[in-house]
Amino acid sequence: MNRMIPLPKKILSGTSLTHPAPNNTAGDSVSARLERAIERGAGGLMTLNNAEIQQALREMKEKHPEFTVLPVIPNVPEFVREATEYGMAGAGIRRLLRVGFMGAVRLGIFGVFKAPAVLLQRDFPTILSVLFELEMNEFRKFNPPAVFLQNQMADLLLALNNRRAFAMFAEQARDRYGAEPGVLTVNFVRMAEKLKEWDVKIRLICAPFNRDQFLMPDIGDVTGDESYAPILESGKFQLIADRISIHSPTPDDALEWALNSGAASSAIVSC
Amino acid sequence: MNPASQLNICVIGLGKMGVMHCAMSSALPQTQLCAVVDRDAKLGKQLRSMGADAPYFNSVEAMLNSVKRVDAAILATPQFTHRALGEQCLAAGLHVLTEKPLAHTLADAEAMAAAAAKHADRITAIGFMKGHYPLWIEAARRLKDGWIGEPESFKASVNLSQVFKPMKGWTFTKDQAGGGVLINTGIHLVHLLTMLFGPDAHVISAEGGPVHSAVEDRITAIMQFPNGGPHGTYSANWSVEGFPTEATRVDIEGDAGRMSITDDWLRHSDGTALHRSEFDRAAFNASPDYGGEGWYNQLEDFAQAIIQDGRTARYDWQYGLAVQRIVDAMYRKLEG
Numbered sequence: 001m002n003r004m005i006p007l008p009k010k011i012l013s014g015t016s017l018t019h020p021a022p023n024n025t026a027g028d029s030v031s032a033r034l035e036r037a038i039e040r041g042a043g044g045l046m047t048l049n050n051a052e053i054q055q056a057l058r059e060m061k062e063k064h065p066e067f068t069v070l071p072v073i074p075n076v077p078e079f080v081r082e083a084t085e086y087g088m089a090g091a092g093i094r095r096l097l098r099v100g101f102m103g104a105v106r107l108g109i110f111g112v113f114k115a116p117a118v119l120l121q122r123d124f125p126t127i128l129s130v131l132f133e134l135e136m137n138e139f140r141k142f143n144p145p146a147v148f149l150q151n152q153m154a155d156l157l158l159a160l161n162n163r164r165a166f167a168m169f170a171e172q173a174r175d176r177y178g179a180e181p182g183v184l185t186v187n188f189v190r191m192a193e194k195l196k197e198w199d200v201k202i203r204l205i206c207a208p209f210n211r212d213q214f215l216m217p218d219i220g221d222v223t224g225d226e227s228y229a230p231i232l233e234s235g236k237f238q239l240i241a242d243r244i245s246i247h248s249p250t251p252d253d254a255l256e257w258a259l260n261s262g263a264a265s266s267a268i269v270s271c
Numbered sequence: 272m273n274p275a276s277q278l279n280i281c282v283i284g285l286g287k288m289g290v291m292h293c294a295m296s297s298a299l300p301q302t303q304l305c306a307v308v309d310r311d312a313k314l315g316k317q318l319r320s321m322g323a324d325a326p327y328f329n330s331v332e333a334m335l336n337s338v339k340r341v342d343a344a345i346l347a348t349p350q351f352t353h354r355a356l357g358e359q360c361l362a363a364g365l366h367v368l369t370e371k372p373l374a375h376t377l378a379d380a381e382a383m384a385a386a387a388a389k390h391a392d393r394i395t396a397i398g399f400m401k402g403h404y405p406l407w408i409e410a411a412r413r414l415k416d417g418w419i420g421e422p423e424s425f426k427a428s429v430n431l432s433q434v435f436k437p438m439k440g441w442t443f444t445k446d447q448a449g450g451g452v453l454i455n456t457g458i459h460l461v462h463l464l465t466m467l468f469g470p471d472a473h474v475i476s477a478e479g480g481p482v483h484s485a486v487e488d489r490i491t492a493i494m495q496f497p498n499g500g501p502h503g504t505y506s507a508n509w510s511v512e513g514f515p516t517e518a519t520r521v522d523i524e525g526d527a528g529r530m531s532i533t534d535d536w537l538r539h540s541d542g543t544a545l546h547r548s549e550f551d552r553a554a555f556n557a558s559p560d561y562g563g564e565g566w567y568n569q570l571e572d573f574a575q576a577i578i579q580d581g582r583t584a585r586y587d588w589q590y591g592l593a594v595q596r597i598v599d600a601m602y603r604k605l606e607g
């Protein structure tokens with residue numbers, strides 16, 4: 001069954017809110033930029049967990065109750081920065097310590113009594129699931145309809161052939177948050193083929209889709225966009241077009257092109 | 272590719288970079304991961320739980336004693352260990368790709384280059400992954416072909432928002448890393464300058480120092496490339512707001528025009544603007560905002576050099592030493 005998951009057509013990128021294009025810095029606060037993007041038709045925001053963005057979302061929640069928030073998890077750039085000092089498990093434990101024991105109990109982190117020990121045992125899918133809980137806590141008030149695995153994490157796990165991590169992520173998104181699981185990737189074809197081979201039920205893939213074929217490499221004699229076609233025709237996946245233009249802010253014609261292509265149900269824009 | 276004809280790669284050091292190299296070795300058709308090594312056994316376990324399907328060893332000796340066929344090693348340990356481990360791998364007959372910098376001191380880097388020269392039948396490579404970005408290669412080619420005439424001056428900078436408090440870990444110690452932002456991050460930009468202008472440079476002056484950590488958090492240097500090459504300024508700073516990912520930029524003034532290069536764009540003062548999308552074609556990209564294309568191309572280059580007789584890696588240990596000499600000269604000016 002080709003079920004479409006309803007998401008806004010025009011989705012704003014969170015990174016572009018905190019780091020807008022240098023030629024487009026009008027509206028000096030994140031809130032002002034977000035408000036402006038909504039006026040220009042953005043129906044949702046796809047974002048990593050970021051304090052400034054959380055604050056802006058809280059401020060506009062009543063005014064725009066229909067606005068869709070799509071979390072990207074985990075916050076890999078922040079995690080990598082911490083891991084430079086403390087190692088990966090250490091960085092996970094620090095996150096846990098920050099919410100505190102009672103905080104973790106309140107969050108319902110499964111096996112909270114065991115969480116630090118589990119982190120120390122270095123089971124990566126478990127580290128990932130603890131990060132998921134910690135970060136989703138910040139997003140739960142926005143009732144996200146879908147949650148996305150961050151692209152570096154997803155592509156690393158893809159290269160390492162880690163079916164279990166994707167399966168655990170999908171299960172956690174559905175069972176704990178009633179959210180549709182999705183992945184961000186810059187390796188659309190390989191990702192879709194693997195998810196299918198592994199029989200992991202993740203329909204939403206947010207991947208580069210643009211006229212310049214940027215990050216859409218040829219596969220043998222098949223051009224990037226041609227290689228997307230059979231996967232999308234299979235009806236097993238729903239493409240959210242990312243990096244739709246090499247220019248920032250995203251030009252209107254790039255958005256039209258992506259949405260009129262028939263390949264993507266939504267597109268990510270930057271401001 | 273049939274597994275028997277793939278190169279067997281072992282990755283030594285399973286921290287942040289080691290994980291990335293394991294992923295790349297698994298993704299590249301010419302290579303397969305045959306073993307992983309780290310002193311810390313928990314990291315072996317962690318890597319397995321990340322999906323890596325290769326036996327773990329706690330030392331290079333143990334790995335060499337147990338694994339029947341290892342063709343090459345990727346060294347992703349801290350730089351103060353590169354010399355001992357690199358020499359050990361070469362002596363055991365392996366080809367070696369070492370993460371940058373070649374070593375934490377010039378003396379170690381010189382010893383490594385000498386060891387590589389002694390084992391001339393082995394391929395050595397150094398992890399200057401930015402030098403594998405097709406856009407930077409294109410920029411160097413155009414510059415050489417006279418795109419802006421003779422280069423006269425340049426301004427080069429790399430900025431990153433990373434260090435805003437005293438930091439823990441070997442990366443932030445002179446003893447083990449060899450310095451701060453210059454040797455850990457800014458060395459990529461030094462390398463890019465050598466790609467553009469040649470492997471020797473005279474460092475006229477340097478200024479900078481610690482801001483938050485125990486090593487230099489920022490450095491500015493004035494450099495002159497010999498034989499009529501350009502002069503210019505170099506700056507590296509990892510304690511500056513507004514750069515969630517590393518931002519590199521080189522502006523060059525020539526006698527017939529100007530060009531500017533970033534990781535995304537190559538521009539000419541005549542209005543030509545080339546985006547990396549025209550050149551990036553890697554079959555797998557681990558993270559385009561953190562050097563994704565570079566990691567893949569770097570390993571592919573290393574593998575091709577091993578497979579094809581008579582070829583060296585694009586950036587070998589001799590090249591790594593040339594870059595280290597410039598970095599060392601910057602440190603000496605900074606200290607002097």
Ligand SMILES: NC(=O)c1ccc[n+]([C@@H]2O[C@H](COP(=O)([O-])OP(=O)(O)OC[C@H]3O[C@@H](n4cnc5c(N)ncnc54)[C@H](O)[C@@H]3O)[C@@H](O)[C@H]2O)c1
Binds near residue numbers: 346347371398455
């Ligand atoms: N190319 C780049 O952009 C880039 C980025 C970051 C780091 N690096 C370089 O990569 C290297 C590793 O950096 P990292 O950040 O991954 O470090 P890390 O501290 O995260 O990991 C290093 C690992 O090496 C292991 N190790 C240390 N000595 C060992 C030995 N003798 N035998 C076996 N294992 C040993 C440690 O246990 C640790 O797990 C360094 O040379 C660094 O400068 C390159």
